[in-house]
Amino acid sequence: MIGRLFKFHGGIKPDAHKHESASVAIERAPLPSRLVVPLRQSTRASARCIVEVGQKVLKGQRIGEPEGMLGTAVHAPTSGTVIDFGRYTMAHASGLETRCVVIEPDGEERWVEHAAFDAERAGRDASLAWLRDCGLVGLGGATFPSHVKLGKGSGVDTLILNGAECEPWITCDDRLMRERADGILAGARILFRLIGARELVIGIEDNKPEAIAAMRAAAQRVDDPVRIQPVPSLYPAGGEKQLIRVLTGIEIPYGKLSADYAVQCFNVGTAYAVYRAIAHGEPVLSRIVTLTGNVARPGNWEVLIGTPIDELLPLAQPKADTNRYLMGGPMMGFALPRLDVPIVKGSNCIIASSPTLLPPPPPEQPCIRCGECARACPAELQPFELYWHSRARNFGKAQEYKLFDCIECGCCAYVCPSHIPLVDYFRFAKSEIWARERDNTAADQARERFEFRNYRQEREKEEKAAKLAAKAAETRAKLATDTTAVKAEASTATAEDPKKALIAAALARAQAQKASTEVRNTEDLSAETKADIAEIEARRKALNLTAAPPPALAPKAGDPRPDEAPAVEAEGSPQS
Amino acid sequence: MIHSPYIRKPASVQRVMGLVLLALVPGITAYALKVSAGILVNLALASLTAVAAEALMLALRKRPIAIAVTDLSAIVTAWLVALCFPPIVPWWLTMLAVLVAIIVAKHLYGGLGQNPFNPAMVAYCSMIVAYPALMSQWPAAGSLSFDTQLGLILGGARDLDGMTGATALDALRTGLRSGASSVEAVLQGSAFGFFGGRGWEWVSLGYLGGGLLLLATRIITWHMPAAFIAALSLISGTFWLFDPTRFASPLFHLASGGAMLAAFFIVTDPVSGATTPRGKLIFAAGIALIAWLIRSFGAYPEGIAFGVLLMNICVPLIDKKTQPRVFGHRRRDEGGWR
Numbered sequence: 001m002i003g004r005l006f007k008f009h010g011g012i013k014p015d016a017h018k019h020e021s022a023s024v025a026i027e028r029a030p031l032p033s034r035l036v037v038p039l040r041q042s043t044r045a046s047a048r049c050i051v052e053v054g055q056k057v058l059k060g061q062r063i064g065e066p067e068g069m070l071g072t073a074v075h076a077p078t079s080g081t082v083i084d085f086g087r088y089t090m091a092h093a094s095g096l097e098t099r100c101v102v103i104e105p106d107g108e109e110r111w112v113e114h115a116a117f118d119a120e121r122a123g124r125d126a127s128l129a130w131l132r133d134c135g136l137v138g139l140g141g142a143t144f145p146s147h148v149k150l151g152k153g154s155g156v157d158t159l160i161l162n163g164a165e166c167e168p169w170i171t172c173d174d175r176l177m178r179e180r181a182d183g184i185l186a187g188a189r190i191l192f193r194l195i196g197a198r199e200l201v202i203g204i205e206d207n208k209p210e211a212i213a214a215m216r217a218a219a220q221r222v223d224d225p226v227r228i229q230p231v232p233s234l235y236p237a238g239g240e241k242q243l244i245r246v247l248t249g250i251e252i253p254y255g256k257l258s259a260d261y262a263v264q265c266f267n268v269g270t271a272y273a274v275y276r277a278i279a280h281g282e283p284v285l286s287r288i289v290t291l292t293g294n295v296a297r298p299g300n301w302e303v304l305i306g307t308p309i310d311e312l313l314p315l316a317q318p319k320a321d322t323n324r325y326l327m328g329g330p331m332m333g334f335a336l337p338r339l340d341v342p343i344v345k346g347s348n349c350i351i352a353s354s355p356t357l358l359p360p361p362p363p364e365q366p367c368i369r370c371g372e373c374a375r376a377c378p379a380e381l382q383p384f385e386l387y388w389h390s391r392a393r394n395f396g397k398a399q400e401y402k403l404f405d406c407i408e409c410g411c412c413a414y415v416c417p418s419h420i421p422l423v424d425y426f427r428f429a430k431s432e433i434w435a436r437e438r439d440n441t442a443a444d445q446a447r448e449r450f451e452f453r454n455y456r457q458e459r460e461k462e463e464k465a466a467k468l469a470a471k472a473a474e475t476r477a478k479l480a481t482d483t484t485a486v487k488a489e490a491s492t493a494t495a496e497d498p499k500k501a502l503i504a505a506a507l508a509r510a511q512a513q514k515a516s517t518e519v520r521n522t523e524d525l526s527a528e529t530k531a532d533i534a535e536i537e538a539r540r541k542a543l544n545l546t547a548a549p550p551p552a553l554a555p556k557a558g559d560p561r562p563d564e565a566p567a568v569e570a571e572g573s574p575q576s
Numbered sequence: 577m578i579h580s581p582y583i584r585k586p587a588s589v590q591r592v593m594g595l596v597l598l599a600l601v602p603g604i605t606a607y608a609l610k611v612s613a614g615i616l617v618n619l620a621l622a623s624l625t626a627v628a629a630e631a632l633m634l635a636l637r638k639r640p641i642a643i644a645v646t647d648l649s650a651i652v653t654a655w656l657v658a659l660c661f662p663p664i665v666p667w668w669l670t671m672l673a674v675l676v677a678i679i680v681a682k683h684l685y686g687g688l689g690q691n692p693f694n695p696a697m698v699a700y701c702s703m704i705v706a707y708p709a710l711m712s713q714w715p716a717a718g719s720l721s722f723d724t725q726l727g728l729i730l731g732g733a734r735d736l737d738g739m740t741g742a743t744a745l746d747a748l749r750t751g752l753r754s755g756a757s758s759v760e761a762v763l764q765g766s767a768f769g770f771f772g773g774r775g776w777e778w779v780s781l782g783y784l785g786g787g788l789l790l791l792a793t794r795i796i797t798w799h800m801p802a803a804f805i806a807a808l809s810l811i812s813g814t815f816w817l818f819d820p821t822r823f824a825s826p827l828f829h830l831a832s833g834g835a836m837l838a839a840f841f842i843v844t845d846p847v848s849g850a851t852t853p854r855g856k857l858i859f860a861a862g863i864a865l866i867a868w869l870i871r872s873f874g875a876y877p878e879g880i881a882f883g884v885l886l887m888n889i890c891v892p893l894i895d896k897k898t899q900p901r902v903f904g905h906r907r908r909d910e911g912g913w914r
Contacts, residue, residue: 009903014583014585251903251904253905254904330581331580331581331582332581333580334579335579335582358582361584363643365588366688369851370592370795370846371797371851379902380900380902381902381903384851385851385895401899402905405903405904410580410581414584414585416587417589418589418689419584421579424579
């Protein structure tokens with residue numbers, strides 16, 4: 001059970017700032033005046049609204065039906081009335097909007113009927129569906145649907161619970177582990193069975209001794225072997241790839257899923273939500289949010305999903321010189337562009353910032369290639385090379401230096417003596433490359449369409465030529481038999497025949513001349529246009545739009561230009 | 577708008593350069609006390625010239641002046657130039673060298689962080705080619721009074737026979753080339769102390785101490801000094817064991833000339849040097865090899881400066897071919913190796 005720990009390269013040790021809020025017990029935040037519940041819970045998954053404006057809803061009642069592979073259900077966080085359904089701004093660095101159901105709480109917190117789910121009896125598929133219908137997504141921040149992450153139920157040996165919480169200031173997982181260790185462990189055991197793992201490890205940074213002790217005590221109370229593993233406090237130890245590396249020695253490369261390497265990782269908060277969903281039938285209606293930073297009363301609050309942040313902030317009593325608010329930690333979080341945005345399932349922390357607490361970075365200076373960034377990079381990249389190429393818009397080179405392996409943890413920018421916002425350059429380069437790839441895809445599709453059109457036209461031309469040649473041969477054969485028949489007739493009958501033949505020949509000549517005059521205005525056109533005309537003529541022919549030419553216009557044997565207009569016209573002639 | 581991360585380590589270019597200057601102080605102290613106090617005049621002269629040239633170039637290039645002048649990088653260059661030069665070179669030579677370093681080697685290439693060649697070494701090489709006589713007049717340690725040194729620096733008559741002695745490396749070269757005498761015979765001369773040049777041993781020791789400070793404060797990594805010292809010891813040791821009468825010992829090579837200054841302060845210039853761990857080893861070992869070759873067989877007594885410039889040229893190739901493995905990737909897998 002005692003596994004040896006591995007190290008990841010680089011990492012930094014910023015001031016943890018955990019003590020401000022770590023000692024404050026979780027409190028339930030009061031009901032806000034309204035709840036703005038987004039139907040889109042992750043980038044790739046949205047839910048379909050199933051309530052109407054004016055409708056009364058109960059706490060835990062489903063208001064959004066899961067759609068698509070990655071969809072999860074959305075629920076009313078409290079009882080009340082739906083007062084709006086429309087687009088609202090989200091907590092996002094760019095202030096994106098998404099469709100939201102707005103609920104005015106009635107203050108009664110009346111629950112919809114709910115009951116525990118017997119996962120053992122219902123079986124695996126039903127359990128995953130249950131989790132999906134309970135709106136279970138990763139509460140560590142990525143909000144990836146848990147039922148998808150649980151996968152096929154085989155092939156995963158090690159289940160890791162991430163309780164590292166390596167970002168400074170954030171203490172929501174710390175408090176959850178201290179106060180609800182039994183629930184976390186119960187959820188972990190449910191996940192453990194659903195995923196079919198052989199080993200359960202809970203990784204916690206060693207700067208949280210109380211959480212480690214609480215989890216160890218809880219582990220004593222269960223039969224299953226659980227390894228509570230303290231890991232060195234070194235940011236970003238809580239990054240999924242880094243934690244997996246530390247606990248198992250396995251490295252998950254960019255673009256690969258941890259499940260491909262027989263490991264799966266869930267946040268401790270997710271495990272607790274799984275426990276609530278299975279053991280109590282409660283969907284995800286709230287989460288723990290740390291309010292800290294430049295505030296008089298830092299703490300950890302159990303907040304209903306959809307609570308507007310500006311209604312939450314007064315609980316922490318921000319100080320007067322607060323100039324902005326960060327969502328998430330100071331290393332990977334973002335400054336909120338506005339505060340009337342809701343708490344969502346991935347919101348773990350809000351930090352009030354002041355110019356003295358989180359001062360703006362000093363001006364950017366030239367890179368001196370000191371290599372500090374490379375020594376700090378947990379992805380083992382050479383950030384100064386990436387910076388060099390990103391800055392020069394040399395994106396191909398940046399990709400050669402594995403730009404997309406960057407996890408944007410911010411270690412490089414943190415240590416840079418030249419104060420270069422390295423991560424900004426990498427985000428810029430990534431988005432430029434994505435934009436180019438989108439353009440390329442569009443161009444590729446257009447080119448493919450064009451090439452296929454050319455190919456199709458060429459093929460049709462060939463088919464026509466083949467058909468025509470076959471027809472010509474047929475006509476020739478027919479003509480030959482006709483002539484012999486006529487000759488045979490002539491030998492016995494009238495002398496009018498030569499005259500008749502002469503008339504027919506003259507008629508044919510005149511027709512031929514007429515036909516060539518008709519097409520004269522198209523003679524100077526390019527082969528392509530001619531082909532187009534031919535195609536059009538053929539279509540017309542098929543629709544009987546052109547008068548059928550007289551039989552005498554049938555192509556002469558061995559017509560050297562079977563692809564040109566008159567010949568094509570002949571194609572549909574009654575003779576054939 | 578400012579993006580994450582919102583916290584920064586209290587680090588700055590100024591702090592890096594300041595620590596390098598601080599680390600040079602023990603070596604400079606030993607230099608002034610044991611060899612020649614004139615170095616202090618040269619250091620001051622070089623510093624003033626460097627700051628003026630830096631400000632001038634920044635103004636011409638329309639760049640913010642204050643932040644770049646106060647980053648101390650020009651002063652580091654100036655000190656390294658002065659420390660490489662004989663302490664009694666005339667004032668205009670020091671100034672000319674610093675101007676070459678700051679204007680040509682640094683700013684014409686785009687300023688701090690952009691120069692492919694080590695500016696101090698560009699200055700040294702161009703001056704030793706242009707003024708070989710002035711650049712090889714080294715006073716014997718402690719032989720000249722400060723007044724005499726000052727007079728020479730300020731352009732006094734340079735009747736130097738009897739005043740200057742050859743440096744240890746120089747004496748060894750001429751000694752060996754003049755005839756039958758062995759290394760040991762040459763080393764009996766007055767220019768030599770216990771390991772290397774008399775008096776200079778202390779300077780080398782001072783540089784070593786400063787270098788250890790840089791290692792302790794993580795301004796430099798162990799790779800370059802270790803590779804430089806190891807490679808110089810290995811190559812000189814091999815030949816010394818092979819023929820001790822014709823080749824000097826590793827200890828002599830390490831304690832003489834600019835070996836210690838180079839190992840910790842010159843080879844380790846981050847801007848113009850290799851950056852990957854393996855690349856740093858190759859880069860520094862290459863300099864040591866070239867330096868030893870020039871010292872032993874070349875036309876100049878000291879070859880480190882040429883070694884640095886030659887290896888500077890190789891840096892893009894070395895860096896490209898020694899990229900470290902990226903997390904989750906196998907060594908030398910797809911991409912980055914074309």
